[in-house]
Amino acid sequence: MPHSVVVIGNFDGVHQGHQRLLQVARERAHTLAEGGRDLKVIAVTLWPHPMTVFAADRAPRLLTTLDDRLRLLRHYGADEVRVIQFNREVASWSPERFVDTMVRPLNPAVVIVGANFTFGKGARGTGETLRELSGGDFEVQNLGLVSVGGRKTSSSFIRRTLAAGDVATAAHHLGRTFRVTGVVMVGDQRGHTLGFPTANLAISAELATPGDGVYAGWLTPLDEPDAEPLEAAISVGTNPTFDGVERRVESYVVDRTDLHLYGRHIAVDFVEHLRGMARFHDIDELITQMHSDVKRTREVLDATRPTAGVTGAGIPADSWSAQRD
Ligand SMILES: Cc1cc2nc3c(=O)[nH]c(=O)nc-3n(C[C@H](O)[C@H](O)[C@H](O)COP(=O)(O)O)c2cc1C
Numbered sequence: 004m005p006h007s008v009v010v011i012g013n014f015d016g017v018h019q020g021h022q023r024l025l026q027v028a029r030e031r032a033h034t035l036a037e038g039g040r041d042l043k044v045i046a047v048t049l050w051p052h053p054m055t056v057f058a059a060d061r062a063p064r065l066l067t068t069l070d071d072r073l074r075l076l077r078h079y080g081a082d083e084v085r086v087i088q089f090n091r092e093v094a095s096w097s098p099e100r101f102v103d104t105m106v107r108p109l110n111p112a113v114v115i116v117g118a119n120f121t122f123g124k125g126a127r128g129t130g131e132t133l134r135e136l137s138g139g140d141f142e143v144q145n146l147g148l149v150s151v152g153g154r155k156t157s158s159s160f161i162r163r164t165l166a167a168g169d170v171a172t173a174a175h176h177l178g179r180t181f182r183v184t185g186v187v188m189v190g191d192q193r194g195h196t197l198g199f200p201t202a203n204l205a206i207s208a209e210l211a212t213p214g215d216g217v218y219a220g221w222l223t224p225l226d227e228p229d230a231e232p233l234e235a236a237i238s239v240g241t242n243p244t245f246d247g248v249e250r251r252v253e254s255y256v257v258d259r260t261d262l263h264l265y266g267r268h269i270a271v272d273f274v275e276h277l278r279g280m281a282r283f284h285d286i287d288e289l290i291t292q293m294h295s296d297v298k299r300t301r302e303v304l305d306a307t308r309p310t311a312g313v314t315g316a317g318i319p320a321d322s323w324s325a326q327r328d
């Protein structure tokens with residue numbers, strides 16, 4: 004069996020730190036080429052998130068689905084992804100057993116992990132443990148955490164910035180805009196009356212969503228090959244003006260009246276936070292505010308327009324949540 008380059012992690016969000024790991028893995032795979040061929044880069048990831056197994060009520064809302072995680076890991080450099088189904092049994096493995104079962108069979112020449120990586124029972128194993136357990140059979144490369152704008156990139160930091168509505172900072176750490184996907188649901192049928200029809204997505208209990216507020220972003224139909232991202236003013240919340248109870252992501256595609264989006268699979272990419280969600284006592288005030296949101300949306304997006312063939316998230320359409328239906 005030829006050697007491989009292995010990267011291990013949760014990889015939630017496949018953020019800039021994860022991307023760096025994959026980039027270094029690709030470089031090593033090239034330098035260590037055997038018989039004129041780069042070694043295979045294998046990403047090993049855990050699913051579900053370990054916290055789901057130990058304290059489901061404290062499990063984080065994830066930045067992407069498993070499906071998108073796999074797609075993104077491949078996009079950023081993995082040739083192959085191995086998913087370890089995480090459960091109490093796997094969690095109880097000693098670091099030795101973890102390495103013997105999950106790492107050695109991949110015949111790594113080098114294993115690359117991030118500085119905050121832990122594994123094995125009680126998360127006792129670290130990069131250093133991995134090095135001791137290698138017995139010199141493979142090299143262990145322990146990478147420092149990537150920082151963006153003076154803050155260390157981590158999935159939990161990105162989750163916090165999203166919860167606070169700071170989608171621009173989340174995007175800097177993700178290396179692309181934060182994206183929510185889903186099938187357009189029927190809402191309260193009020194949007195058309197207000198002059199702002201919105202494509203509504205239900206909010207998943209398992210996945211992260213930006214905090215309540217109004218955002219500028221992009222709506223991309225995923226079930227239409229080569230669909231261009233459309234400018235959108237996005238509202239996240241319960242529509243407090245109308246005493247709504249259900250939290251939703253509602254996107255108004257700027258200046259379009261010809262869209263039929265019910266039942267369509269779409270992606271919504273968040274570019275910038277415009278304001279907090281407000282409760283208006285007069286509907287005309289809401290409408291006036293929405294006009295100004297749309298104006299601001301145009302200004303923000305004109306400055307960040309993605310290039311052709313690239314999704315609103317800033318990466319090629321076929322690498323990211325593409326045409327799944
Ligand atoms: C750009 C934008 C801004 C919005 N801002 C608010 C707001 O501040 N307060 C509020 O209650 N609803 C807000 N909404 C949500 C509207 O109330 C909602 O889209 C409307 O009630 C239509 O709901 P429906 O899609 O279920 O028919 C906003 C929607 C958009 C598109």
Ligand SMILES: Nc1ncnc2c1ncn2[C@@H]1O[C@H](COP(=O)(O)OP(=O)(O)O)[C@@H](O)[C@H]1O
Nearest residue numbers: 189190191192194195200201256259263264265
């Ligand atoms: N510019 C647009 N942006 C978003 N959706 C639009 C637009 N134009 C038409 N639509 C369609 O209108 C529907 C939303 O209408 P709306 O009155 O807001 O009802 P709902 O309460 O179901 O959201 C969307 O699902 C979509 O099919």
